[in-house]
Amino acid sequence: MRIGALRLSELDRGGAVEETASRAGALTRRGLLGGGAVLAAGLAAPAAEAQGSDEDILNYALALEYLQAAFYTEAERLGALRGAFAEQARVVGAHERAHVTALRDALGGAAIRRPRFDFGGVTEDQPAFRRTAVAFEDLGTAAYKDQAPRIRSRAYLAAALRIHSVEARHAAWIRRLAGVVPAPDAFDEPLPRRRVLRVVADTGFVTSAPRTSAFGSPRFTG
Amino acid sequence: MSRRAYASLGAVLCALGVVVVASSSAHREPPSPLGLPEPPPPAFRIPVPRPLAPDRDLARWAPVRRATTARRAPGADQAAVARVDARTPEGTTNIVQVAGRARRAGGRLWVRARLAVLPNGTSGWVPRRSLGGYTQVRTRLLVERRALRARLFRGGHVVLTAPIGIGTDEHPTPVGRFYVRNRLTSYRSPAYGPLAFGTSARSPVLTDWPAGGYVGIHGTDRPERLPGRVSHGCVRMRNADIRRLGRLMPVGTPVIVR
Numbered sequence: 353m354r355i356g357a358l359r360l361s362e363l364d365r366g367g368a369v370e371e372t373a374s375r376a377g378a379l380t381r382r383g384l385l386g387g388g389a390v391l392a393a394g395l396a397a398p399a400a401e402a403q404g405s406d407e408d409i410l411n412y413a414l415a416l417e418y419l420q421a422a423f424y425t426e427a428e429r430l431g432a433l434r435g436a437f438a439e440q441a442r443v444v445g446a447h448e449r450a451h452v453t454a455l456r457d458a459l460g461g462a463a464i465r466r467p468r469f470d471f472g473g474v475t476e477d478q479p480a481f482r483r484t485a486v487a488f489e490d491l492g493t494a495a496y497k498d499q500a501p502r503i504r505s506r507a508y509l510a511a512a513l514r515i516h517s518v519e520a521r522h523a524a525w526i527r528r529l530a531g532v533v534p535a536p537d538a539f540d541e542p543l544p545r546r547r548v549l550r551v552v553a554d555t556g557f558v559t560s561a562p563r564t565s566a567f568g569s570p571r572f573t574g
Numbered sequence: 575m576s577r578r579a580y581a582s583l584g585a586v587l588c589a590l591g592v593v594v595v596a597s598s599s600a601h602r603e604p605p606s607p608l609g610l611p612e613p614p615p616p617a618f619r620i621p622v623p624r625p626l627a628p629d630r631d632l633a634r635w636a637p638v639r640r641a642t643t644a645r646r647a648p649g650a651d652q653a654a655v656a657r658v659d660a661r662t663p664e665g666t667t668n669i670v671q672v673a674g675r676a677r678r679a680g681g682r683l684w685v686r687a688r689l690a691v692l693p694n695g696t697s698g699w700v701p702r703r704s705l706g707g708y709t710q711v712r713t714r715l716l717v718e719r720r721a722l723r724a725r726l727f728r729g730g731h732v733v734l735t736a737p738i739g740i741g742t743d744e745h746p747t748p749v750g751r752f753y754v755r756n757r758l759t760s761y762r763s764p765a766y767g768p769l770a771f772g773t774s775a776r777s778p779v780l781t782d783w784p785a786g787g788y789v790g791i792h793g794t795d796r797p798e799r800l801p802g803r804v805s806h807g808c809v810r811m812r813n814a815d816i817r818r819l820g821r822l823m824p825v826g827t828p829v830i831v832r
Contacts, residue, residue: 446623470707562637572790
């Protein structure tokens with residue numbers, strides 16, 4: 353799995369993310385997660401309707417922001433991070449939630465719904481969190497870079513660039529904490545949407561809602 | 575005034591005009607050396623980032639993605655506490671309430687979970703990978719047996735109060751800390767009213783009851799008997815109250831019976 357200039361496998365030495373990805377793959381093959389449909393519900397459905405429109409691009413950005421916001425918020429809530437990582441999650445989580453709010457407000461009724469997430473333990477284990485956060489921030493930055501030249505409205509572009517540079521700062525911050533060179537290359541490569549979606553789908557972090565309602569007759573004690 | 579005087583006045587006014595225009599243009603931004611247009615303002619504003627709200631009223635639950643064994647401590651070699659199925663007797667996804675932080679043991683993460691088994695109040699450690707994603711709830715249902723009353727709290731505030739029926743002395747409603755496991759609707763069992771919540775509580779006496787003797791929270795076809803000690807352990811509500819509860823109480827809500 354390669355994200356921009358970063359190989360996820362190079363960072364994921366403990367195998368937490370890859371393990372989650374394989375688990376998701378196995379579940380998907382067995383049809384337990386509804387296949388890639390769970391991700392498609394959040395990302396590809398609007399893309400199919402009007403791929404390339406500004407609204408579609410903003411929804412794509414919103415989906416990635418939902419993912420990042422949920423990741424940092426859950427990590428902070430679970431309280432498994434310490435020191436600089438806890439501080440990074442607290443600050444970056446607040447940024448990502450602000451990005452979600454901004455994009456939802458801009459899209460109004462056209463905004464996609466928040467998907468459900470299953471981070472499979474990477475939010476409650478600091479080494480796994482560190483690897484995943486590096487991958488997420490590089491992924492987000494590369495995704496914005498790919499979409500920015502496609503935005504037709506200059507006013508939307510101006511707003512998107514305000515987010516893009518912040519994502520790049522987040523990437524540099526977590527790379528520094530993780531002991532990875534913050535700026536390894538003179539030029540950053542964009543990452544096409546198809547590849548971004550595949551990376552996200554492979555993690556298995558986007559999941560379906562459990563079935564907690566039914567229509568059968570109760571057999572409780574009465 | 576002569577024609578010559580008009581001409582002189584016009585020349586003076588023109589000169590003044592040039593000075594005024596020149597002086598006002600001195601306050602403008604200098605033009606771009608490349609002649610580029612001004613950048614547009616952003617189409618939307620990024621709001622001020624806000625910290626998370628305090629979480630003292632939050633409870634967390636997770637679906638059981640695959641059947642597993644709960645253990646007394648983190649680790650596959652620890653003593654078994656109970657079997658944890660992936661499905662409830664009602665056919666819904668089984669869920670557990672998450673209690674505390676995950677711990678790493680034997681190269682895996684383990685999570686302590688409250689379990690829907692006897693004896694009531696049992697908890698055990700399950701592999702994190704056997705569970706799905708976490709969901710948080712801010713609601714809590716308090717069942718007060720002495721007052722024959724249920725109160726639903728959201729974010730620490732009471733949002734519903736209702737009279738209830740509870741178990742008789744022979745079949746008491748168990749005391750303890752439980753959680754809502756599922757929600758059943760559209761069935762044809764008038765004794766349960768229009769809606770029934772399944773909980774993790776089990777009757778300690780009706781162990782041979784069909785499906786294991788789980789305690790529910792549901793409506794009734796005998797509202798005149800409420801409030802009272804009238805059930806086999808379930809919490810009964812008037813149908814209007816259970817409908818309101820159905821709108822307010824999500825699955826995963828902690829249920830405290832005292």
